[in-house]
Amino acid sequence: MLWALRPPPLLRPGGAARAWLRSAASAGVNSGQKSNSDSRYRDTVLLPQSDFPAQLPGRLQPQAELEIQQKCGFSELYSWQRQRKTKQEFCLHDGPPYANGDPHVGHALNKILKDITNRFHMMRGYKVHYMPGWDCHGLPIELKALSETRETQNLSAIEIRQRAKEFAERAIEKQKSAFIRWGVMADWANCYETFDGKYEAKQLSIFHKMYDQGYIYQDYKPVFWSPSTNTALAEAELEYNQQHVSRSVYIKFSLLKSPPKLTSVMDGSPAASLIVWTTQPWTIPANQAICYMPDAEYSIVKCSNTGEYYILAADRVESTAAILDTQFEVISTCKGVDLEGGSCAHPTIPVRESPLLSANHVTMAKGTGLVHAAPAHGMEDYSVASKHQLPMDCLVDEGGFFTEAAGSELQKKDVLKEGNEAVIQMLQAAKCLLKEEKYVHSYPYDWRTKKPVIIRASKQWFVNTENIKAAAQEALKKVKFIPASAANRMLEMLDRRTYWCISRQRCWGVPIPVFYHKATGESLINSQTIENIIKIVEQHGSDAWWNLPIDQLLPKEIVAKAGGKDVQDYVQGQDILDIWFDSGTSWASVLEDQRADVYLEGKDQLGGWFQSSLLTSVATRKKAPYKTLVVHGFTLGEKGEKMSKSIGNVIDPDVVINGGQDHSKEPPYGADIFRWWVAESNVFTEVLIGPVVLNAAKEDINKIRNTLRFMLGNVAGFNPETDSIPNSEMYVIDQYMLHLLQGYANKVRENWEWNICRRNIYKSVLKTQLLNGTLPVMEGTSYVIAMRKGIVIYPYISFSESVFRNGWIKASPVWKKPGLEEAVEGACALRDSFLGSIPGKNALEYEVVLIIEPGLFFELMEMLQQEQSSSVSQLNEIMMASQTTLLTEEPRDMAAHENISKGTFLINLEGGDIREESSYKVIVLPATKSKCLRCRKYTSESPLIPCPRCTDVLAGK
Structure with missing residues (x-):
């Protein structure tokens, strides 16, 4: 009825001659375990044969992997697949790791994930395009290179650049060797490096296009500034210290001019003061205004301790009074707009007047609802100053010290240290300090030096992201995100970004191609100047900016055309481009006009490389550089803690693979286990690593190897072209396994899932067939499963005999048969009931x-066992008993039997059109016959002779 299972021939009988090995009948492949069978029958048992090792001792694993890497042509694999004739191409654009140190587990997570992706697509028939690259410029490399040099004070820019380049080259070689050792497939002789002259020229071409379109401009603005490295920073170069401690202060600003709308309220009252709160006292000397929220309510209060009158936000009256250890009596309440027109005396500079100005950035979450504005030290403050044309003078130099303009009391003092203290003392002396307290909060730090940054106004080069943002957001909506939740995070980050500071005050990088007039400071930059520099850089590299004389960098014809008189009146600028602009233009060199199928990086790149690549691509070619973004988490210690050298929990990839000095504490795992750690992790969250995690990965690999070894051992000498049998001659469980394999192949292909072992039931049935000499019927299925499952896992653990050139699973649609899964799953349900009723006992001792009940379920079981009782049926092999009896009614003499279990099984076929639930009983009886000395089933008529099936096998041998 349901069993129209007559597909075309897949395998036919006549497998190769099998050797008779001297081992136990029930042992694994060449296990060497002692036999429980009579010694007379040792040589009559079919045993799997395979030289595929179950596992190697840890000390031999790394060496074996290196030998396989050489023997199997790993180095030629990438070039081989590039030469295939196929129209399908898959491009994964490699985000450049930073060339500033040794490879770490974060590199491993990223590179192995990329390699798994590439190998999967290669085996699916795609021609993979993958060019590894390195980010080679920037401050961290410059600082590390200088740390290796004793005398750094008198080094010229070109000498610093040479040392930085040498350092980067050494780091690249270290990282490249590690990536190759991890089994990453690529043409390692052809990589991109951001210090290559041709790459730098492409980058300057993007700069040129963006400048011509008005996206790049120079301006005097407050930017994040690192006093520890003397340079501007982008937001992506910041880390936020959640435990930073600031010296916060409550300051009173005395009213000089009462707001006109409050004149009647204040008439006859003592002069009032505004209470302002700040966590950065050092910015007070740069104060130019006090800002209020126009729609908020403000109160005029009287202090119970001093009798003074203060103005602050109505919502902050009680909390502020508590902090100042006093009580406030509310005299009157007004709207923020009523403060318009008033002004205050500056607390430390008597001649300065600070107007009261409306601003929407004022919040009521903390403080007093009144914010002091220092335009040189705050982004929002700058906007207020621009609107009202306030002074924006910066009183802090590149090193974070007060300048002469700040006054003799502050000059040359560090604003984050003694300068901060000096300002607090000045406030106290002026009797304007109401309260000082420590305040723990999140504060930006330089990601390289791990020291606090400040906001400082300076002349910088910017990308006006406000003008690109709308187009970038639209382009991003067409990009697929994995996981999908990352899309909103990136869109939100992009939405908050109004400009991007791309200039840096260092020398190891690509120069911004601008010249300045020595006398006036005016900049000279246009298409002619940029194009000339691009040609020079392409030919000589960016060192030419510091090496060549000014008249070669800036030809006199260009100067004359720009209205200048003499080339010698100009000097080249000393700023370099932000390294995010370096790496963000990598698509121009690697992809050219194409889009990558995938960018795959850590979640920090949502505000970094993903974003800089998007902005530069949309600005110059109106499209995103990628079709899909895959975002993974960070690596942590196995308890979820951040790894650091100070804690001593840093995991070195080389130690993971080759072991540490003491192998008992740091054993060598090899690269396959390292790769499996990546493959089995949920990479979309934080990824844990440590001894427990790695040992679990090792156990998984051993299980996989043992399963494959057992399957391969069953097909020793098997030739699929000559030893095939018709599918109709296969056992049902063979057909079932092929049925599962068809769905398994599709699932892996569609979802990249791996689920190595479906059920151990097939393995147990195979062992029985080894005993009974009927393996030729099943060895073809073993061959198919072993080969296909091997193919599935090879992208993840690549240090085995290479099958990459064989392609992906070629599953046959005829394997998919309705009813197969229900039949075997139903038998397994019965088996579970049986085994569950005899916990810890030998199933062979029972029948x-x-x-x-009559119906579909019974018909399915009948196909597994046609006779009423059998010790050799397919159903009995699955049950693992010595004999199985299949009935529709319970015999009267068994009604009172003690060991009876009950259950139901649901049949669901043809999409639910056929649906039937059947009840069943499983009655367990002690075996009535003797134990066979050969197969150990209780199916023999006498303990002295084999059972009928074993007798037939022996007669045939």
Whole structure:
């Protein structure tokens, strides 16, 4: 009825001659375990044969992997697949790791994930395009290179650049060797490096296009500034210290001019003061205004301790009074707009007047609802100053010290240290300090030096992201995100970004191609100047900016055309481009006009490389550089803690693979286990690593190897072209396994899932067939499964005999048969009931009676066992009993039997059109016959002779 299972021939009998090995009948492949069978029958048992090792001792694993890497042509694999004739191409654009140190587990997570992705697509028939690259410029490399040099004070820019380049080159070689050792497939002789002259020229071409379109401009603005490295920073170069401690202060600003709308309220009252709160006292000397929220309510209060009158936000009256250890009596309440027109005396500079100005950035979450504005030290403050044309003078130099303009009391003092203290003392002396307290909060730090940054106004080069943002957001909506939740995070980050500071005050990088007039300071930059520099850089590299004389960098014809008189009146600028602009233009060199199928990086790149690549691509070619973004988490210690050298929990990839000095504490795992750690992790969250995690990965690999070894051992000498049998001659469980394999192949292909072992039931049935000499019927299925499952796992653990050139699973649609899964799953349900009723006991010591009501379920079981009782049927092999009896009604003499389990099984076929639930009983009885000395089943008529099936096998041998 349901069993129209007559597909075309897949395998036919006549497998190769099998050797008779001297081992136990029930042992694994060449296990060497002692036999429980009579020694007379040792040589009559079919045993798997395979030289595929179950596992290697840890000390031999790394060496074996290196030998396989050489023998299997790993180095030629990338070039081989590039030469294939196929129209399908898959491009994964490699985000450049930073060339500033040794490879770490974060590199491993990223590179192995990329390699798994590439190998999967290669085996699916795609021609993979993958060019590894390195980010080679920037401050961290410059600082590390200088740390290796004793005398750094008198080094010229070109000498610093040479040392930085040498350092980067050494780091690249270290990282490249590690990536190759991890089994990453690429043409390692052809990589991109951001210090290559041709790459730098492409980058300057993007700069040129963006400048011509008005996206790049120079301006005097407050930017994040690192006093520890003397340079501007982008937001992506910041880390936020959640435990930073600031010296916060409550300051009173005395009213000089009462707001006109409050004149009647204040008439006759003592002069009032505004209470302002700040966590950065050092910015007070740069104060130019006090800002209020126009729609908020403000109160005029009287202090119970001093009798003074203060103005602050109505919502902050009680909390502020508590902090100042006093009580406030509310005299009157007004709207923020009523403060318009008033002004205050500056607390430390008597001649300065600070107007009261409306601003929407004022919040009521903390403080007093009144914010002091220092335009040189705040982004929002700058906007207020621009609107009202306030002074924006910066009183802090590149090193974070007060300048002469700040006054003699502050000059040359560090604003984050003694300068901060000096300002607090000045406030106290002026009797304007109401309260000082420590305040723990999140504060930006330089990601390289791990020291606090400040906001400082300076002349910088910017990308006006406000003008690109709308187009970038639209382009991003067409990009697929994995996981999908990352899309909103990136869109939100992009939405908050109004400009991007791309200039840096260092020398190891690509120069911004601008010249300045020595006398006036005016900049000279246009298409002619930029194009000339691009040609020079392409030919000589960016060192030419510091090496060549000014008249070669800036030809006199260009100067004359720009209205200048003499080339010698100009000097080249000393700023370099932000390294995010370096790496963000990598698509121009690697992809050219194409889009990558995938960018795959850590979640920090949502505000970094993903974003800089998007902005530069949309600005110059109106499209995103990628079709899909895959975002993974960070690596942590196995308890979820951040790894650091100070804690001593840093995991070195080389130690993971080759072991540490003491192998008992740091054993060598090899690269396959390292790769499996990546493959089995949920990479979309934080990824844990440590001894427990790695040992679990090792156990998984051993299980996989043992399963494959057992399957391969069953097909020793098997030739699929000559030893095939018709599918109709296969056992049902063979057909079932092929049925599962078809769905498994599709699932892996569609979802990149891996689920190595479906059920151990097939393995147990195979062992029985080894004993009974009927393996030729099943060895073809073993061959198919072993080969296909091997193919599935090879992208993840690549240090095995290479099958990459064989392609992906070629599953046959004829394997998919309705009813197969229900038949075997139903038998497994019965088996579970049986084994569950005899916990810890030998199933072969029992017989089972299955009582199934008439219907679909019974018909399915009949196909596994046609006779009423059998010790050799497919159903009995699955049950693992010595004999199985299949009935529709319970015999009267068994009604009172003690060991009876009951259950139901649901049949669901043809999408739910056929749906039937059947009840069953499983009755367990002690075996009535003797134990066979050969197969150990209780199916023999006498303990002295083999059972009928074993007798037939022996007669045939």
